[in-house]
Amino acid sequence: MQSSTSRYLAITVRYGLLVILAAAVIYPIVWVFLGSLKSQESFYTNPWGLPDQFHWEVYKIIFVDFHLQINVWNSLYISVISTLIIIMLSTMAAYGLIRLKWKGSKMVLGVILLGIMIPVHSTLIPIYLDLQAFNNYVDTRILLMLPYIAFGIPTSILILSGYYATISKDMEEAAVIDGSSIIGCFFKIIFPISMPAIATVAILSFIHSWNELLYALIFLRKTETQTLPVALLQFMGFYSTDWAQVLAAITVAMLPGVVIYMFLQNYIVQGITAGAVKG
The missing domain is CATH 1.20.5 (Single alpha-helices involved in coiled-coils or other helix-helix interfaces)
Structure with a gap:
C-alpha cells in the first residue's frame, strides 16, 4: 500500500x-x-x-504595407538551400571519416570538429572583408549562405558521426559481397537508415539559418534581399513603436520553429542521443 x-x-x-x-x-x-x-x-x-x-488586420498590414512576404521568402530560400547543402556535404564527410578506415581519418575529424569551438560571430569582420572580393555577389543571398554552411558542417558531422558509429557493418559487408560500390552502400544503406540523425541536422541547420541576425544584418543591405530577422528591425520606431505590428511580425518569424519542433521533436532527441548508446 x-x-x-x-x-x-x-x-x-x-x-x-x-x-x-x-x-x-x-x-x-x-x-x-x-x-x-x-x-x-x-x-x-x-x-x-x-x-x-x-x-486581425494587423497581419494584412505587415504583409501589404511592409511587404513582409519578400523577407519570409528570402529567409526560406536561404535556410532551405543552406540546409540541403549542409546535409549533402556533412553526410558524405561523416561517412568517409567514420565508416571508411583510412590513415589520418581521426585527425581530420578532430580538425573539423574544432570548428565547433569557434564563436560564430567572432569571424564576422574577417569573413566579410574576404568575401568583398566577390564583387558580383556582394549583398546577395548566395554570399550569406557561405558562413551558414561553413559553421553548420562541424556540428552536423558531430551528430552524424555519433549515429554512424552505432550502425552495424554487416549490411555493408553483405552489399559489398553482392557487388555494391562504396557510393552504392552509402546511398542504398547508410543514408536511408540514418534519417533520424539527418532530420536532426536538417532541423538544427534550418532553425539556425532562419533565426540568424547579425550576419544577415551586415551582409544584406538591400530591402529586397533582407531576411526576416533583419526585417523585424523596421517595425521598431525611433520615437514610437506599434507593438501589435512588432508582435505580429515576431509571430510569423517564430511559426516555422514552433511547427518543426512540435512535429519532429522525436527525431531531434533520437538523432542527438544515438551516439551516446555506444559502449
Missing part, C-alpha cells in the same frame, strides 16, 4: 513539474500571439490580459 502511494506521489510530482515547464514554454508564445491582436491602447493598458477585440 505504501509502495503504491509513493509511486502515485512520484508520478503526480513528475507530471506536475512537466505541466509547469510546458506552461513556462508555451505562455510566451501565446502572449506574443495575443499581443499582436491588441490595439495600441489595449496593449499599454492591459499588456497581460486577453484582447478586448481581435484586430
